[in-house]
Amino acid sequence: MDRTRAPQQDPAAENPEKLAEFEARLGRGETIEPKDWMPERYRKQLVRMMSQHAHSEVVGMLPEGNWITRAPSLRRKLTLLAKVQDEAGHGLYIYCGTETLGVDRSELIGQLLAGKAKYSSIFNYPTLTWADMGAIGWLVDGAAIVNQTVLAKTSYGPYARAMIRICKEENFHKRQGYEIMSTLAAGTPAQQRMAQDALNRWWWPSLMMFGPSDKDSPNTGELLRWRVKRFSNDELRRRFVNLTVPQAKAIGLRIPDPDLKYNAATKDWEFGAIDWEEFFQVIKGNGPCNAERLAARRDAHEQGAWVRAAAEAYAARHSARSAA
Amino acid sequence: MSEVSSSSQWPLWEVFTQPPGGGPHEHAGSVHAPDAELALQNARDTYTRRGEAVSIWVVPSDAIVASSPGDAGPFFEPGNEKPYRHPQFYKVPRGVKVF
Numbered sequence: 001m002d003r004t005r006a007p008q009q010d011p012a013a014e015n016p017e018k019l020a021e022f023e024a025r026l027g028r029g030e031t032i033e034p035k036d037w038m039p040e041r042y043r044k045q046l047v048r049m050m051s052q053h054a055h056s057e058v059v060g061m062l063p064e065g066n067w068i069t070r071a072p073s074l075r076r077k078l079t080l081l082a083k084v085q086d087e088a089g090h091g092l093y094i095y096c097g098t099e100t101l102g103v104d105r106s107e108l109i110g111q112l113l114a115g116k117a118k119y120s121s122i123f124n125y126p127t128l129t130w131a132d133m134g135a136i137g138w139l140v141d142g143a144a145i146v147n148q149t150v151l152a153k154t155s156y157g158p159y160a161r162a163m164i165r166i167c168k169e170e171n172f173h174k175r176q177g178y179e180i181m182s183t184l185a186a187g188t189p190a191q192q193r194m195a196q197d198a199l200n201r202w203w204w205p206s207l208m209m210f211g212p213s214d215k216d217s218p219n220t221g222e223l224l225r226w227r228v229k230r231f232s233n234d235e236l237r238r239r240f241v242n243l244t245v246p247q248a249k250a251i252g253l254r255i256p257d258p259d260l261k262y263n264a265a266t267k268d269w270e271f272g273a274i275d276w277e278e279f280f281q282v283i284k285g286n287g288p289c290n291a292e293r294l295a296a297r298r299d300a301h302e303q304g305a306w307v308r309a310a311a312e313a314y315a316a317r318h319s320a321r322s323a324a
Numbered sequence: 325m326s327e328v329s330s331s332s333q334w335p336l337w338e339v340f341t342q343p344p345g346g347g348p349h350e351h352a353g354s355v356h357a358p359d360a361e362l363a364l365q366n367a368r369d370t371y372t373r374r375g376e377a378v379s380i381w382v383v384p385s386d387a388i389v390a391s392s393p394g395d396a397g398p399f400f401e402p403g404n405e406k407p408y409r410h411p412q413f414y415k416v417p418r419g420v421k422v423f
Contacts (some may be wrong), residue, residue, distance in 0.1 A: 169374070
């Protein structure tokens, strides 16, 4: 069965009484659990969001994995390794949450490996220097934390619980990255240039992580009404900018946006226009590293086949022994 | 060697972890694993990377019997209809400051 291409249903036509009850429960702030009745659209939207999120965690290991062998000290190597390992765990938490909606993890991973699944556009950019490890932890994990802190209150219980666990762990990721950036920013002129260059390259893609502008985000209204999302893409992006600008200033780095200015009345940092054409190109698969990421993921999956086979053989031998 | 070896065809196990300090085991999530021993190891790697647990239970997911959300109303009725099981049901005379 291809669950991704079922016709769009009008939820009210599906079962008006149950839908009213469902929305009343959401109105009372209740969480929806796997065995509860839910509109098919709600289930589909969650499968879409959660699987994209899980894929992002998994693909997100690749840009950083690139630098583990070249970390400048043992301390940096240990912490980067631990961070990348966390991302694998986060992918597993969310795949496990997605399975409660009746999809199989192998089906989702199959879609990822076949190039049919979406994941966060940010991971299709290259990691050119060590400073990129700083920029990713600080900006990419920083943006993810803003998004996930809100998702920890999403209406679907298993997703919310996975997010709570992830948020607890990701604070270290952001600090790890910011420490790298602040160390470089306080270093030699060459190190300072390296830090600024990384910020220049990662700033705009980080803002794009929150997704299209509200006016171009067709799913937002329904997702907000069902409390899957709690805030719009633009609102979360605004929060991230407000948090991050002072952090850049504190370590003497410049945000690469000539239009950035503080609005004393709203207490917001107002930023320049985002290049949405670039965003949609990367989403479509035309980013700098889309093909490379998928190829690396496929290789990892194929090269891991012997581990899965060994685990199965081990389990089979054990059960044969205990049966004897 | 098996050609269709795929970790997610492995049985699903529910994972319960007990935090240090004497709290009860609590549901953490699930893992796929070919047997109980590997389920425990996968659960350790997935859910206890920061000293979150002093003990792990793994239980085959299909061994769990759960109450049905559709019957939740009548099923929990016997407990919900007895406010006198809560201390707030009882009046304490005004003069009593600490009880």
